[in-house]
Amino acid sequence: MYTPRQLEVLSYIWNHDWFICGLHGAKRAGKTVVNNDTFITELDRVRSIADRLGIDEPMYILAGTSSTSIQNNVLQELYNKYGFEPKYDKHGSFTFRGVKVVQVYTGLISGLKRARGFTSFGAYVNEASLANEVVFKEIISRCSGTDARIVWDSNPDNPNHWLNRDYINNKDKMIIDFAFKLDDNTFLSKRYIENIKSATPNGKFYDRDILGLWTIAEGAIYSDYDKSIHEIDILPDMVRYFAGVDWGYDHYGSIVIIGEDNQENLYLVDGIADQYKEIDWWVNRAKEFKEKYGDITFYADSARPEHVDRFNNEGIVTVNANKAVIAGIEMIAKLFKENKLYIKRGVIPRFFDEIYQYKWKPNSTKDEPLKEFDDVLDALRYAIYSNALGIGSKIKLFKGGF
Known part of the structure; x- marks a missing residue:
C-alpha cells in the first residue's frame, strides 16, 4: 500500500510524539496519501482522548485553500480508497470516526472567521504554502485540546516563505518535517518519471517539482530557450x-x-x-x-x-x-x-x-x-x-x- 519513503514517514508519525508535522516536496511524490491516512489515525487518537476525558463531540480542523481543494485533494481520495462519504451539517462540518470535523478555508484572510471561537484537538492543513499565514497561525492556536497535533503538506516554494522559515527550519523537537522527491514514489513507472523530468523546465520548476527543493527563482526565466x-x-x-x-x-x-x-x-x-x-x-x-x-x-x-x-x-x-x-x-x-x-x-x-x-x-x-x-x-x-x-x-x- 505504501512506498518505502511513505512507510518510513508513517512509522515515525505513528510511533513518536510531536506537535506539528509537515510533509513537503515534489509533486506526485506521495505526500497527500500519507497525510490522508494520518488524518484518519489522528481522528481515532482524538476519539480515544475524548473518551478518556468524557467529551462527547471533540472537534478537529480540516483545512485547505478552498472547499474545492479539500474535496479534490482529501475527501475524494478518502472516498476512492475507503468509500467514505461525509454527511454535512448546515455549516459544512461532518462527523467522521466519532469526531466533528470543521472545514476551514485558508486561501484568504476571510477564512479566519471559520477558525475562531472553538477548541480543536488537531488539524490537517492541505496545501499549506498557499495558506494565508494569519489563518494558518490561527488554526494552530485553536489546537489547544489535550495532546492536539497538526499535520500539513505542501509543494516547495520560495525558501523565504514563512512556512519554510518558521516550521521547516524550526529546531524545536516537537516540530518535525519530512521531504519527498519525485523518485520516492515507486508506484510511478520509470517511463512516466523520465517523461515528467524531460518535460519540466529547468531552474526553479525542476528543482521544486522534481527534486522537492525550496529554491530561489533566479536567473533567466526561459532558460530552455535555444x-x-x-x-x-x-x-x-x-x-x-x-x-x-x-x-x-x-x-x-x-x-x-x-x-x-x-x-x-x-x-x-x-x-x-x-x-x-x-x-x-x-x-x-x-x-x-x-x-x-x-x-x-x-x-x-x-x-x-x-x-x-x-x-x-x-x-x-x-x-x-x-x-x-x-x-x-x-x-x-x-x-x-x-x-x-x-x-x-x-x-x-x-x-x-x-x-x-x-x-x-x-x-x-x-x-x-x-x-x-x-x-x-x-x-x-x-x-x-x-x-x-x-x-x-x-x-x-x-x-x-x-
Whole structure:
C-alpha cells in the first residue's frame, strides 16, 4: 500500500510524539496519501482522548485553500480508497470516526472567521504554502485540546516563505518535517518519471517539482530557450490563429499573433511592438492583423478596459486575458522545454531583446519576474495561457460589439 519513503514517514508519525508535522516536496511524490491516512489515525487518537476525558463531540480542523481543494485533494481520495462519504451539517462540518470535523478555508484572510471561537484537538492543513499565514497561525492556536497535533503538506516554494522559515527550519523537537522527491514514489513507472523530468523546465520548476527543493527563482526565466531549435525560417501550414495584446505607451506595447499547426505545436508568426502610440494606432494594427488572419480572438491585458472596449467596438474580438503570472510562465517554459513553441526568425525584433533578459527578481521573498524586458513576452503569455484555458471560446461578435 505504501512506498518505502511513505512507510518510513508513517512509522515515525505513528510511533513518536510531536506537535506539528509537515510533509513537503515534489509533486506526485506521495505526500497527500500519507497525510490522508494520518488524518484518519489522528481522528481515532482524538476519539480515544475524548473518551478518556468524557467529551462527547471533540472537534478537529480540516483545512485547505478552498472547499474545492479539500474535496479534490482529501475527501475524494478518502472516498476512492475507503468509500467514505461525509454527511454535512448546515455549516459544512461532518462527523467522521466519532469526531466533528470543521472545514476551514485558508486561501484568504476571510477564512479566519471559520477558525475562531472553538477548541480543536488537531488539524490537517492541505496545501499549506498557499495558506494565508494569519489563518494558518490561527488554526494552530485553536489546537489547544489535550495532546492536539497538526499535520500539513505542501509543494516547495520560495525558501523565504514563512512556512519554510518558521516550521521547516524550526529546531524545536516537537516540530518535525519530512521531504519527498519525485523518485520516492515507486508506484510511478520509470517511463512516466523520465517523461515528467524531460518535460519540466529547468531552474526553479525542476528543482521544486522534481527534486522537492525550496529554491530561489533566479536567473533567466526561459532558460530552455535555444535559438538553434526554437527559431525557424519556414512555417508549416496553420489550422488556426489567435492573438495576445499588452497595452503600452512609455513602455512597449505589443500585439503577437500565434499560429497552431495540426500537431498542436505553436508558433509566434507575426506581431508588433512599439512605444508612444495612441489607441487609434493600435486599432489600425489590429485590423491589419484581422484582415490577414481572419476573425481571430485577441487576449488582452485587462488593465486598460477602455482599450478592450474600443477594440470590441471596432469589430475586433477581444477578451480579458488570464494574467496568472507563475502559471502562465510555467506553461510557456514547458512548451519551450518540450519543443512545442517556435518563433519565426526576426518576427518581432523586440522579442529577441527580451527572451534572454527576462529574469526572476533577485532576492525576492516571493516568485516574481523583474518588470523589465517583458512586454512582448507578456503578450505571448496572455495569448497562450488564456487560449489553453479556453477563455473566450464561446464568445461571438455581433454588429456594434458585444
